[in-house]
Amino acid sequence: MATAAAHQTASTQTYGTGGAVGDTTAYQSVFDAAVAADERIEPRDWMPDAYRATLVRQIAQHAHSEIIGMQPEANWITRAPSLRRKAILMAKVQDEAGHGLYLYSAAETLGTSRDELLDKLHSGRQKYSSIFNYPTLTWADVGAIGWLVDGAAITNQVPLCRCSYGPYARAMVRICKEESFHQRQGYELLLALSNGTPEQHAMAQDAVDRWWWPSLMMFGPPDDESAHSAQSMAWKIKRHSNDELRQRFVDICVPQAESLGLTLPDPDLRWNEERGHHDFGPIDWTEFKEVLKGNGPCNEQRITQRRRAHDEGAWVREAAAAHAAKHSAAQHTGETGAARA
Amino acid sequence: MTASETASGATVAPTPTPVPAAAALALGDDALVLSHRLGEWAGHAPVLEEEVALANIALDLLGQARVLLSMTGDEDELAYLREERAFRNLQLVEQPNGDFAHTIVRQLYFSTYQHLLYAELAAGDGPFAPLAAKAVKEVAYHRDHAEQWTLRLGDGTEESHERMRRACEALWRFTGEMFRPVEGVEVDGERMESAWLASVGAVLRRATLGVPEGPRSGAWAAGAGRQGLHTESFGRMLAEMQHLHRSHPGASW
Numbered sequence: 001m002a003t004a005a006a007h008q009t010a011s012t013q014t015y016g017t018g019g020a021v022g023d024t025t026a027y028q029s030v031f032d033a034a035v036a037a038d039e040r041i042e043p044r045d046w047m048p049d050a051y052r053a054t055l056v057r058q059i060a061q062h063a064h065s066e067i068i069g070m071q072p073e074a075n076w077i078t079r080a081p082s083l084r085r086k087a088i089l090m091a092k093v094q095d096e097a098g099h100g101l102y103l104y105s106a107a108e109t110l111g112t113s114r115d116e117l118l119d120k121l122h123s124g125r126q127k128y129s130s131i132f133n134y135p136t137l138t139w140a141d142v143g144a145i146g147w148l149v150d151g152a153a154i155t156n157q158v159p160l161c162r163c164s165y166g167p168y169a170r171a172m173v174r175i176c177k178e179e180s181f182h183q184r185q186g187y188e189l190l191l192a193l194s195n196g197t198p199e200q201h202a203m204a205q206d207a208v209d210r211w212w213w214p215s216l217m218m219f220g221p222p223d224d225e226s227a228h229s230a231q232s233m234a235w236k237i238k239r240h241s242n243d244e245l246r247q248r249f250v251d252i253c254v255p256q257a258e259s260l261g262l263t264l265p266d267p268d269l270r271w272n273e274e275r276g277h278h279d280f281g282p283i284d285w286t287e288f289k290e291v292l293k294g295n296g297p298c299n300e301q302r303i304t305q306r307r308r309a310h311d312e313g314a315w316v317r318e319a320a321a322a323h324a325a326k327h328s329a330a331q332h333t334g335e336t337g338a339a340r341a
Numbered sequence: 342m343t344a345s346e347t348a349s350g351a352t353v354a355p356t357p358t359p360v361p362a363a364a365a366l367a368l369g370d371d372a373l374v375l376s377h378r379l380g381e382w383a384g385h386a387p388v389l390e391e392e393v394a395l396a397n398i399a400l401d402l403l404g405q406a407r408v409l410l411s412m413t414g415d416e417d418e419l420a421y422l423r424e425e426r427a428f429r430n431l432q433l434v435e436q437p438n439g440d441f442a443h444t445i446v447r448q449l450y451f452s453t454y455q456h457l458l459y460a461e462l463a464a465g466d467g468p469f470a471p472l473a474a475k476a477v478k479e480v481a482y483h484r485d486h487a488e489q490w491t492l493r494l495g496d497g498t499e500e501s502h503e504r505m506r507r508a509c510e511a512l513w514r515f516t517g518e519m520f521r522p523v524e525g526v527e528v529d530g531e532r533m534e535s536a537w538l539a540s541v542g543a544v545l546r547r548a549t550l551g552v553p554e555g556p557r558s559g560a561w562a563a564g565a566g567r568q569g570l571h572t573e574s575f576g577r578m579l580a581e582m583q584h585l586h587r588s589h590p591g592a593s594w
Contacts, residue, residue, distance in 0.1 A: 070383060074384040077383055078582060081589070082421075083373075083403065083407050083417060084407075086403060087403050090400050090403065091400055093383050093396060094396035100389055101389055101390070101393070139594075189594075196592055196594075197589065197591075199589060199592075200592055309386065309387070313388060314387075316501070318500075319497025320497065323496055323497040326496065
């Protein structure tokens with residue numbers, strides 16, 4: 001516990017004196033020791049500027065992905081084919097808004113604000129997951145997103161529950177529980193279609209054909225091209241490389257696809273006895289880069305809708321703020337979060 | 342004093358009360374249609390907290406709709422295979438979302454009514470009492486949400502005040518229909534109407550909005566939704582809601 005105590009002292013000093021430049025080395029070694037000992041870094045602890053910046057970027061991007069990710073699924077709420085499915089989908093989209101809220105809060109512990117982050121999203125200075133730039137063309141896409149996209153997200157996010165930054169790790173524990181539930185629901189939706197009429201089965205297969213490769217791209221560029229990976233792993237923000245997680249995901253999906261009675265659209269996919277893993281075909285990284293650059297099928301539409309919701313909601317937020325200001329003192333101590341937004 | 346006791350003058354028999362189909366459809370369709378309208382907000386709300394709140398209310402209403410429709414048939418057949426003229430919801434709940442003020446006023450008018458209605462049904466021993474006992478708690482939250490936003494927007498900025506005023510006026514004409522008798526819904530419509538007017542009036546006055554003066558229904562609209570006579574946007578809403586289900590007859594999902 002010596003490390004923890006020293007850690008505490010260092011952070012107190014930072015806040016107390018502003019920390020002379022010469023002290024940074026001491027703080028750095030306390031930070032390094034805490035990370036090495038698998039201790040959690042907390043908001044008031046000293047941390048390297050680059051660590052803080054990396055976390056803000058990653059958590060913000062994660063939060064933005066939850067918010068933009070509502071759109072492709074919300075696209076089917078009004079057309080869900082049964083009341084049960086409609087209820088499940090509504091609950092899921094609601095959860096995503098909740099995840100966005102957790103994550104913006106986690107980012108705010110690093111000294112930024114939700115308004116600032118949303119502004120960066122709307123102006124294109126911060127990104128969201130490339131997967132949400134693909135369109136949901138049929139009902140089966142809702143299932144494919146649940147099974148594959150949420151499945152990939154979980155594979156990525158479960159290790160984040162042990163991330164070195166405490167608020168992010170704790171947010172991920174809550175989020176992963178709900179994500180696993182969504183993933184099972186997506187699988188079950190596809191199973192119903194696969195076992196349904198020939199038209200339903202074809203709809204399910206078509207959705208999996210369209211979502212498989214974009215889901216594999218969710219793990220990011222290959223290890224030898226991943227700019228931030230080495231540093232993030234040293235800081236224990238990341239625990240596994242992009243390619244390791246992608247391989248894990250493929251190995252999980254292959255038997256699931258079999259039990260769904262659906263095929264994965266990759267002629268090179270086969271079990272490799274020697275490696276103890278599935279080999280799979282090459283990913284089209286040109287497509288990935290184009291989507292990241294803003295040239296995917298829905299980039300323009302997604303960001304436009306987000307901006308429009310924000311702009312058209314401006315008068316509501318202004319009204320809530322004006323009302324809160326008028327009635328701030330006595331009676332409205334229990335004002336909702338919306339009133340403060 | 343419940344209607345069944347008044348009518349029979351004797352203790353209610355231990356056999357379960359048969360569900361009046363017209364009543365289950367009317368209340369179920371109200372919840373189904375309003376839930377659908379709120380679902381259209383997903384991804385468009387003015388703040389993230391409202392994404393959560395509107396979806397939450399929509400889910401509560403959908404849950405109520407499923408229980409109510411299942412009392413009188415198959416929920417999916419009833420939701421997806423009836424035509425516009427067979428729906429029994431109020432015209433109020435089918436009104437398009439409009440801006441956030443319009444949605445909030447629709448919520449204020451309806452959730453106040455629904456809260457009074459379910460409180461009364463929950464207190465009785467009719468077939469809707471068990472559902473109403475659960476739903477009245479959800480609806481109390483919906484009503485509070487609508488009232489809080491009415492206060493914020495009515496007494497917020499000039500713009501929000503003006504938007505709320507327009508919404509209150511525009512939807513006022515649909516409020517009379519809520520208190521017309523529905524066969525099988527054993528409540529005192531007149532008493533509920535005066536309680537509704539008192540409550541909504543008080544909220545609107547606190548929100549500096551004042552109470553609209555126009556008619557609360559017209560000869561052209563008398564009891565119309567409950568008779569299967571709807572407004573024009575409703576057919577388009579149903580077309581969207583039903584198209585996938587109708588495209589795959591007999592399929593299960």
